[in-house]
Amino acid sequence: MWDIVEAKIRAKIERFQPYKVLGIFGRSLLAKACLLSHIWFPASISTLDSPRLEQLFKTICRFV
Numbered sequence: 001m002w003d004i005v006e007a008k009i010r011a012k013i014e015r016f017q018p019y020k021v022l023g024i025f026g027r028s029l030l031a032k033a034c035l036l037s038h039i040w041f042p043a044s045i046s047t048l049d050s051p052r053l054e055q056l057f058k059t060i061c062r063f064v
């Protein structure tokens with residue numbers, strides 16, 4: 001399940017590359033609404049190992 005979530009997040013980051021011209025607040029809204037939302041539901045019903053969560057967090061932070 002987490003491989004699918006990670007693939008979706010990476011695909012959305014690729015699609016959002018043209019939005020890098022947005023300010024920090026615009027990119028953080030995109031990250032919260034469109035990227036982190038892919039993590040919240042699966043994390044509420046299953047466990048996630050710490051290294052994978054850290055990797056996803058770093059990937060999203062690099063976008064912001």
